Amino acid sequence: MRGPVKRSLLQALGIILISLALGLGVNGFRADGIPLVERWSEKLAQKQQAGGFPAVSLTETVAAFTRGEALFLDARDPDFYKLGHIPGAVNLPVREFERVLPELRGRLDAAPWLIVYCDGGSCEASVELTERLFLVGIDRVSVFPGGLQQWKGSGQAIEQGEGTMGQ
Amino acid sequence: MTMGGANGRSHVIALLTHPTLALAARVVLGCVFIVASLDKIIHPELFARAVYNYQVLPEAAVNFVALWIPWLELVGGVFLLLGFWIPGSVLLLTVLLLVFLGALGFNLARGLDVACGCFSTTSKDPVTALTLLRDSLFLVVALYLFWFHQVRGMEARVSPGRLFRSRHES
Numbered sequence: 001m002r003g004p005v006k007r008s009l010l011q012a013l014g015i016i017l018i019s020l021a022l023g024l025g026v027n028g029f030r031a032d033g034i035p036l037v038e039r040w041s042e043k044l045a046q047k048q049q050a051g052g053f054p055a056v057s058l059t060e061t062v063a064a065f066t067r068g069e070a071l072f073l074d075a076r077d078p079d080f081y082k083l084g085h086i087p088g089a090v091n092l093p094v095r096e097f098e099r100v101l102p103e104l105r106g107r108l109d110a111a112p113w114l115i116v117y118c119d120g121g122s123c124e125a126s127v128e129l130t131e132r133l134f135l136v137g138i139d140r141v142s143v144f145p146g147g148l149q150q151w152k153g154s155g156q157a158i159e160q161g162e163g164t165m166g167q
Numbered sequence: 168m169t170m171g172g173a174n175g176r177s178h179v180i181a182l183l184t185h186p187t188l189a190l191a192a193r194v195v196l197g198c199v200f201i202v203a204s205l206d207k208i209i210h211p212e213l214f215a216r217a218v219y220n221y222q223v224l225p226e227a228a229v230n231f232v233a234l235w236i237p238w239l240e241l242v243g244g245v246f247l248l249l250g251f252w253i254p255g256s257v258l259l260l261t262v263l264l265l266v267f268l269g270a271l272g273f274n275l276a277r278g279l280d281v282a283c284g285c286f287s288t289t290s291k292d293p294v295t296a297l298t299l300l301r302d303s304l305f306l307v308v309a310l311y312l313f314w315f316h317q318v319r320g321m322e323a324r325v326s327p328g329r330l331f332r333s334r335h336e337s
Contacts, residue, residue: 004254008317011255012262015246019238027211027234034211034234037227040219 049145051127053134056115056142058150064115065156070142071111075118075125086117086151087159094129101136108133113140120147189315192308193247199305200244200260203286207237210288217284223270239263247312254316261309268302275299 027033046055056064064070065086072089074081081091090107092100101108108114114133118125126143133141144151152158182188207214215233218224224232239259246256267285271294274281283292285302 004317008254008258011252012259013255015242015252015255015259016239019242020235022242023234023238026208026238032212034215034230036230036234038215038230040216040226040229044216044219 050143120149197248204240213288
């Protein structure tokens with residue numbers, strides 16, 4: 001290869017490597033960095049399902065559950081809650097929001113993160129509940145659009161009965 | 168050439184080979200790329216979404232490309248502005264403009280209404296025929312620099328743009 005051509009290509013390669021190192025390096029250090037690989041179609045579908053609120057996937061939900069990072073909120077009516085819910089989840093029926101909220105307020109405020117769910121599929125209670133929580137100033141909330149359907153479908157444990165307060 | 172005659176022709180060549188014109192082109196193109204990179208670097212998630220919306224890349228490559236391209240623009244633009252590694256920077260930015268034009272033209276042709284994500288990551292930055300025209304103008308500048316620093320540089324080995332450091336001194 002002729003000298004100048006080779007030099008241009010080497011310089012271009014150098015710039016490619018420098019920019020790669022900077023791009024990936026800065027992303028690794030910054031707090032709002034993004035994952036290197038993301039399933040965008042799934043993420044956007046979830047976001048739409050979650051009515052624009054932050055959404056979590058099944059994987060993220062299971063991880064949060066295993067590590068005890070989040071308090072789960074079941075947005076369905078108490079009858080459904082008693083039939084089966086995510087273990088440890090608190091029942092905050094969206095229809096009885098005003099009545100039940102005061103009982104739970106302390107726990108909700110103390111929790112670092114809340115994950116709200118309902119049946120899954122096309123249920124709307126989780127999004128409605130999240131909206132109402134935001135309106136009363138509780139905003140560390142994510143919606144799990146997959147809901148109980150996806151939770152059960154992946155073989156995760158279910159808890160039955162009265163469970164935790166907030167009936 | 169419309170001017171005709173050896174005299175008019177030599178004037179044009181004198182203009183095109185003038186170091187000041189090449190310097191001006193370098194400053195303009197360098198600044199364009201630097202400015203274009205900033206908002207994308209500040210908002211990686213929004214830019215990744217814009218890249219995804221283009222629907223020209225496999226999903227798994229979207230974030231990687233979105234993290235890399237803005238820095239390529241920034242480093243290339245800064246080098247061009249400073250006169251460091253000019254031939255390599257010009258080559259890269261020319262290729263980058265060709266890729267951008269290809270992606271823009273492709274989506275315009277298939278009627279996909281996507282945000283440009285060119286100078287900002289907001290969705291109020293639609294792709295129109297004007298966007299293509301704008302990028303084509305940048306491409307003309309880039310190709311001119313390519314000619315000035317690579318083709319012509321190879322023939323004459325003269326030093327363009329002495330105001331900044333140049334790699335053609337040897």
